[in-house]
Amino acid sequence: xxxxxxxxxxKVSGIFEIDLDKGxxxxxxxxxxxxxxxxxxxxxxxxQAYRKSDLSQDERWRRxxxxxxxxQVSRLEVAPDGLQGSRRLRSDDxxxxxxxxxxxxxxxxxxxxxxxxxxxxxxxxxxDENSDWLNVYANYSLADRQVCDTLDLILHREDSRDEELTxxxxxxxxxxxxxxxxxxxxxETGLSLDDFCDSLMEMESTETLGLKM
Numbered sequence: 452x453x454x455x456x457x458x459x460x461x462k463v464s465g466i467f468e469i470d471l472d473k474g475x476x477x478x479x480x481x482x483x484x485x486x487x488x489x490x491x492x493x494x495x496x497x498x499q500a501y502r503k504s505d506l507s508q509d510e511r512w513r514r515x516x517x518x519x520x521x522x523q524v525s526r527l528e529v530a531p532d533g534l535q536g537s538r539r540l541r542s543d544d545x546x547x548x549x550x551x552x553x554x555x556x557x558x559x560x561x562x563x564x565x566x567x568x569x570x571x572x573x574x575x576x577x578x579d580e581n582s583d584w585l586n587v588y589a590n591y592s593l594a595d596r597q598v599c600d601t602l603d604l605i606l607h608r609e610d611s612r613d614e615e616l617t618x619x620x621x622x623x624x625x626x627x628x629x630x631x632x633x634x635x636x637x638x639e640t641g642l643s644l645d646d647f648c649d650s651l652m653e654m655e656s657t658e659t660l661g662l663k664m
């Protein structure tokens with residue numbers, strides 16, 4: 452439904468998400484992506500637009516949007532379970548680059564961000580309005596031999612601030628990532644993903660044994 456809305460085919464007139472527990476209302480704009488507001492602000496904007504009965508519909512809309520102009524809430528601030536955009540990751544989004552490194556018991560893969568990251572993560576970096584950019588990493592657990600539940604993201608702000616964020620993967624995304632990781636690992640190391648894990652763990656075991664001796 453969100454994809455049809457963004458394509459502006461006319462089949463879907465609007466996409467909205469209302470979270471009464473958090474007091475938030477989000478709408479999907481065809482050019483600006485998800486926009487989130489406090490429900491109380493939307494309610495007040497509607498009151499401002501309709502409190503006079505003799506206003507034209509265009510004037511009502513003008514007043515409504517004018518009130519909400521500076522009231523938008525960042526979705527990064529209201530997504531405790533991870534980032535969320537207007538669509539999920541697709542197979543053709545997933546391309547790795549650089550070395551495969553081991554970080555905290557997991558293989559770490561750098562994900563090239565050539566796709567529209569704002570659509571997937573709900574960020575605001577594919578724009579001329581700022582110079583922010585993202586680094587995205589996928590991880591594969593050495594012990595569990597499975598793709599970790601989240602992508603790790605670092606949002607680099609143009610004012611030099613860095614924010615550590617996450618994107619929670621669904622089962623389909625994890626399955627596709629597993630295939631992509633295995634192919635990339637074979638290409639880069641000559642070993643399958645699990646064989647490469649075995650070699651690293653054997654190396655660590657040998658080094659640990661050497662230290663004890």
